[in-house]
Amino acid sequence: MVTAHEFCIFTKVTKHRTTGLKANWKQFTLLVLVNAFVGGMVGMERTLLPEIAQQDFQISAYSAMLSFIVVFGTVKAISNYFAGSLANHLQKSPSHS
DSSP: OOOHHHHHHHSOOOSOOOOSTTTTHHHHHHHHHHHHHHHHHHHHHHHTHHHHHHHHSOOOHHHHHHHHHHHHHHHHHHHHHHHHHHHHHHHHSOOOO
């Protein structure tokens, strides 16, 4: 596990922010990639999951989709909580240049 101090050593933390796609193309590319994967996951969930649920597990498509949505939402909420906590912790720690 990487501590906040170790993280700050390997990342340059500055207070200067730049705007625009040209300056932030790496972050924008990552955002597009993440959205593509989420879109693909939702597409697979809507097409494959009901079929697999009915054939292999003999449960209705509605139950399978509902359980997938509940699990996905729960995991996303937990991940967001820990990511927010880490961001707050790193924001409060002193920057090391």
